[in-house]
Amino acid sequence: MASMAVSVLVSEPVKGNHLPRLYDERHLSPLLKKRLALRQLKQIHAKLLRGGLNQDVVLVTKMVGACAVSGAMDYAYLLFRGTQHPDLVLCNAMLKGYTQNGFMKEALHFYVHVLEGGFFFPDQYTLPYVFKACAALLAVTAGRAVHAMSVKSGLAGDAFVGNSLVDFYAKCGDVDSALCAFCRIEEPNPISWNILIGSFVSSGDMVSARKLFDEMPERDVASWNTMLSGYAKAGDLVEARRVFEQMPERNLVSWNAMIAAYAQNGKGEHALMVFSQMVGSSVSPGVATMLTVMSIVSNMSNSDNVNWVVDLAARSEFANSVSILTAIVNLHAKFGRIDDAYRVFSGIHDKDTVCYNAMIGGFTQNQEPSRALELFRRMQSEAIEPDAMTMVSVLSACAQLGALGLGEWVHNYVERNGIPMDVYLGTALVDMYARCGDVDSSWRVFIKMPQRDVATWNAMIRGLAMHGHGNGALQLFLQMEIEGYSPNYITFVALLSACSHEGLVSHGFSIFNSMKAKYGIMPGIEHYGCMVDLLGRAKHLAEAREFIEKMPIEPDSAIWAALLSACRFHQNLELAKEATEKLIALNPSHDGNYVLLSNIYAKAGKWEDVARMRESMRSQGVRKTPGCSAVEIGDSVYEFTAGDRSHPQWAEIYAKWNELAKQLKPMGYSPDTGTVLRGILDEEEKEQALYRHSEKLAVSFALITTKPGTPIRIVKNLRICVDCHRAFELISLLLGREITIRDRNRFHHFREGHCSCRGYW
Template sequence: MLSNSRSSQPVVLRSHYLSPSSSQIPASHITPRSACPETPIPFIVKKCIALLQICASSKFKLKQIHAFSIRHGVAPINPDMGKHLIYSIVSLSAPMTYAHSIFAQIQNPNVFTWNTMIRGYAESENPEPAIELYNRMHVNATEPDTHTYPFLLKAVSKVVNVRVGEGIHSIVVRNGFESLVFVQNSLVHMYAACGHYENAYKLFELMPERDIIAWNTVINGFALNGKPIEALTLYKEMGLEGVEPDGFTVVSLLSACAELDALALGRRVHTYIVKVGLNENMHVNNALLDLYAKCGNIMEAQKVFGEMEERNVVSWTSLIVGLAVNGFGTEALEHFGEMEKQQFVPSEITYVGVLYACSHCGMVNEGFNYFKRMKEKYGIVPRMEHYGCMVDLLGRAGLVKEAYEYIQNMPLQPNAVVWRTLLGACTIHGHLALGEVARVQLLQLEPKHCGDYVLISNLYASEQRWSDVHNVRKTMLTQGVRKAPGHSLVELGNCVHEFVMGDRTHPQSEAIYAMLVEISKKLKLEGYVPHTSNVLADIEEEEKANALFYHSEKIAIAFMLINTPSGTPIRVVKNLRVCADCHLAIKLISKVFNREIVVRDRSRFHHFRDGACSFMLWKKLVKQPRQPMCIRRSTALWTI
């Protein structure tokens, strides 16, 4: 339950009113006070309220009417006038400081006025005051009604405070409002937005009536919380219950498809979108663009972008970031230039994509120029993500010492991601001394992050320092740190299949391993030599080579080779970064078997074709260890 201890007297803000202009409001609607000195105040109030309804679409006219009421003696303290003014301000998304200045002068605002103020703050960029206003309602002896809680829960969702949300939930139950569908939908959304998708789903399951809003809320909650399979399963259930999806549904569905790299399913959703006429919806098109970019089909992403009748900054940013992560940095920068020509103002996220493109194209000078323009031309204050991109830009170019100096001179305190970026660069370029410096910082910031131990182990292994590798592993054991198990996903027909290293649980396991033997023979004829430095254990070279060949992405590719016709593209999603040996092997597989292979790992896309990769900076790679020999069931994760 929320405590009233946080309540405080409202801050009285000064209001600035504009003078009325006869050119903006017809003279017939405004009678100067000097012409009607005996006009009663109630009549003026009614006239102003009528004018507010007529001029409901203009902020400027709203202020004119407010000024007119003051000139005719209507005090802001008048509850009827104040109520309608505040409602108009909130409906027009005018500054909440303006609404608050009026609200602070009303002695006894009714519940409608309180709700309007809570709604205004909940829909603004500063939702915290909505919760404060709710606390003050109790101090002022005003009882919330059924309409208070949806607005309040929206504010809680924005501030992501599940503790406060749970308190409101208990009050809702106590007041007997939990059976109302719109209140239930708001509670489901609050839990989902706060990352508690299990609670959101439990509430959803208990709802006797589940409208399209309820379905959209819980599907989107799963999609946003990294549970795409659950989102797709709910979509299937939704269809079985006869609920027709709308634009919000398909946006969440496309997000889930993008997370799983389920391109075939995404294309079927695209067909449905065109069929029902949702292809003119800008938000749906943005989700489609994002789907194709995240699935590595950048040509389809560009096609969607080119066919969009309406675009916003999100559209441009999605394309720029998509091009950058798919290895088309030059094209990403060209589109950024076109975006500027069309007078779109880039966002902070847009510039992350631009700097990422510079990093992966080795354009160091250009990257610093863009960073400077971001600050000077657009007034964007660099965030940690931007500084991290600059460290990555220097590190990838082999300027490891310069990257360290850049971190030392950053105006922000570097976080673990920045130090991890430096450690990765040290591993790529074999800079042991600075790698150990980065490791010391990471042990202080995030001592239980398994990826940091893997990176420093890679660095020691590349230098043949097996005793240090052993010490790192020993530290991991004593600290209770475990490496995340690697897995790879592929889509075949209506199923998404998951594989882990050394996986022999699949029904086609025998055929898969026979294909792996065939792949090994053909790659040796092409001169393939395993990158055994990726195996951290101090064991025989032959054992290292065998361990490398059972990585999950190789098993997934073998599975697709035996189940798809010759020439069919293969798409793989891996939760970890692709190791140097797998990168080399997949390049050769694309050549020997004449396949286009797209691999999306945790950092980037790799487009393999004719023995080459789209990324130009993989001459030296972060040397990953072999994956742990854990056996998990490879299964069809989701079907339709």
């Protein structure tokens, strides 16, 4: 290197693109160890050029190292090419820079054309970088050629080179060659042994791994951890635990491996016991530990461990970590603690996309779609980019609200912003359109999807079923099998539901009987519920009761509710009483059980029994869930409850329905006052009570706020009543409007005086 004094850069902090003042040469080395912008690297290079030092190989090598730290390997190569007399150290710096930055093809190309080209002969520092590149590229042929050269040159026996060679063969899955390379190492060190043991572990040969482990002259904690992870991966928890107990020393990796071993093999309680031991040891849990433990707790059926784990995380050194706080949000949301989740979310300072996804997903999972959509708008206002997972949750919120317009906007947003349409996002779109009442758009998305999974087929089959296209759902199931997809538990729930809504009794029994016989799927409580519903809707009430009697599993409230619903429809009072008694015994606080039987009594004119049911509700502290209907107008969703007068236009809404009722009566509409409370003695008052149903208010509001001919879509929290159903059939004929109602059970498409349910609801 020239001895003359030159002006170069000092080691002061580098801020932005501005360089510090100039001093002497000795300050260059520390500066070049920092991460610099390309502009700064060029400025330093310019100083070297002006100082006549651009051919100083030592300084150029340091510059190449600085380029590697900064990821500017293209510029590093220009520096190399501009050096008239490069040496092997500079070549090795280039190789190191390429491999550090993941440019494995470039590293191999550089080695072949520069080093093997006859310019230099590789040394023990060169070959490890080459083997690393070959391993990453799985370039077995090239690696073997380099191996042969290392043997001829005598470098294969060097531990540094030999270890890289063993690692290369291990990563390429050639354990035999890895063993041969290991045997050539003159003085294998613990790293050599650990790499070879790891290769046997990766190949699943725990017998050979154990043999090597036992032969090791000196084991370190990494050796024990490798064996522990190997047994865990093989599912041998007994041996994994034995290794763990025998370890002379445990570090964070050891504890994490044992906890993960239990977690990955479905032993969550055991994993938490090990974590509890860890908390009492000298090793503190790390971020990865806490994330694993919170994932374990979230997958458990009870919330007993939530507070304990959350408190530990809050007291840890990484309590302010965004990833930890996000995991806490997920944990609270999983167990319905949505306000606690939002409190933690609100306290996170540097919120990112994953953080927002956790909270938006939490709202949708806990049936709070309005809050989910509100948070999505806030996410956009803060310029945080949504991803596919965000859109899946937002689409779920739209589906819950029945907000088709907003769902369409989300679909357009995905396409405009180039968000990848993976199978999860595509399935969410299929489900959203179906649940928002637009089964045609659901189908269009489905047939355009380049990839589908079973969940996608299930969503489309379920969508067809809920819209009354039972035969279409059955045809799609046949197509699903033709394309090689195996149905699962959920598929059969959707299929049996389709049969139920269509009254396809024989098809339903055929599908139900094939579940175990043909597909090896044991029917669950949901499938039995569908069968009871199918028989009940088809007026086979005695067969439905007998079916329940013969069930191999204990009927739950959904089974008896299906039977009670059929009894209401077909006015079977005796069986309805039995079903209600069973329901009240299983769930005494559920209002629907009392209301259904009360309505059956009212329809039959048994007012004393109605009064008794009402008194029973009062004594049990049970309150009737108010009917609630939501209708989307423009970009907003409006909700109405039964008898609602909170809307600013309530007077116009009520006047509109009264006007409609007068127009409908000449068409044959007669308000069904039979189920209205006997205490309302005046027939006109009974009619007015019916006129206050939430879906009637929603329809009236839609009629006064939308243009003629505009379709009306409503989502209702309860089952639509007989009176509203008949009224909407006639309105669709009178006004030429298409009215779609999604009630608790299914969709009702009212067109030209008819409903798609054909009386099955």
